[in-house]
Amino acid sequence: MQKHQIIIDNDTAQDDCVTILLGLTDPTANVRAITTVAGNVPFDRQVANAQITLSVAGKLGEVPLHLGCRQPMLRPWVSAEDVHGDGSGGLQIDLDPGAISEEHAVDALIRLTAEQPGEISIVAIGPLTNIATAVVKDRAFVKNVKSLFIMGGSNNGRGNTTPAAEFNFYVDPHAAQIVMDAGFEDLHIVTWDPITIRDATYSRAQYDRLTSIDTPIAKLFKKVCDATLDFNESVGIDGSTHPDSITLAALLHPELILEEGRYRVDVETQSELTMGYSAMAWEKFGLQANAHVAERLDGAAFYALLEQMLHTPSVPSRPVHGLEA
Template structure:
């Protein structure tokens, strides 16, 4: 039976590719896309989500719910220097509009409707998830699994030396979520798993480009700005932790090594705000976090998905 999913996203580049997995993998039953302030301007993120639905052949097929446009207490921090507009200037042709229901209300409702079965994959800042926790105490117990793309086991960040972007943008929200008591939480981190298992270098991008499908052309163009930024930053290709997060929600056999941790979020550090502290020595370790994944198999999966005509 397909897994009922909600993907909470700040749609740009890899978020778009993560949505393609949720839309096209037969093991996924994508019930909603919920939008949260993150990578690029909010309205652009919404356009990117609708464009991805079109590219996947699902225009109007999944409701898009608008959520938090700002973090809980801090000003929004953009990643447009990394992603550009998030899709390489591509534009949708349809005129579908967002659902009337707020993203937080949709999260609470869907968790109740699929109590004990719904998986929420949060690949942006955790603002919407924190607001859902505050809105309905039953939300935490209704969600079967929460998969978070965020944080860093080894203390290396991608927006500051200590902080990964999604947690850095709204550390207060991350703190609320990680303290909430979800039964199953998996965190797909920047370091080590993203940097070791999800990098697509020039040979892999060339393989995708050679597919010549609508999906592969969309990928290459939407990915270009991120690829260029990552390479200039010393990474040997573009990074795809959002896509991995959705895939692991459907099939965790890609995980080669995983630890259990208590995770705390630094809220006040002058140089470390948004840093995550992964404690493997704590008595209670509610968060699972991959330390290694099968990167070659992950790439093959993405390439084969993008070969779909």
């Protein structure tokens, strides 16, 4: 079986951790690198969360970890700590400096895709600062990427950070627009609304079933997701949300994509009222499409993938403090 060669570009907290775990355990995936970008939680906390996740999967030091842009391009950084806490449920790890590459994430993205043009896909599940910076630094980068799967925006729907904007596009809208204009030949977007809140949100009863599994990976899953589930319920979302991991799943298992449309996607960068809003124009408007936008994903099949992932045995690379609590 030929595996998908992937790089996961993320702001490591909650479902980013789940995405990394899915990439490391799914038999169809070969994770070539993890790259981090400013997003959900303070950057150094993201580094710890990434090492915790890699360690629990037994892969710390085996999968390269590259640190990327610590700030959005033009705007101040905005966190999602009110949603995710520290992103790891209070877990701690004694960092392994040797498991962090000295190569910047942007340089790694450019180098890896240039070494194997047309063979490596990128799953971008945080703000798009690293991806946009790679576009600007090396114009060949766009053509070297096999496919780019983005978790971001809403399909002319509601946001989750402002009424108009989803978090990833809101944090760095300028980067998002650079990526939309860059000319990626195979660009896919998985949205917050409708995809996440309809197809990738699981009730507390479903969540309890997943977290009753007795493996290190399942224990980590519960630790990183508990705070977000509590927050979701407090704002009227009935369950645990998994926008990032279903984005990776859509790449690895395209049969999960039940409906998908071609759109011209642009991201608002000027208006403070609608900053980060994703305008998705369908064919009626006569604009050249730049993205495949998921319109319906198979949430039940994705839930089965999560269950399979959580049953995967692993031996942590180094101790993760609080995992057994």
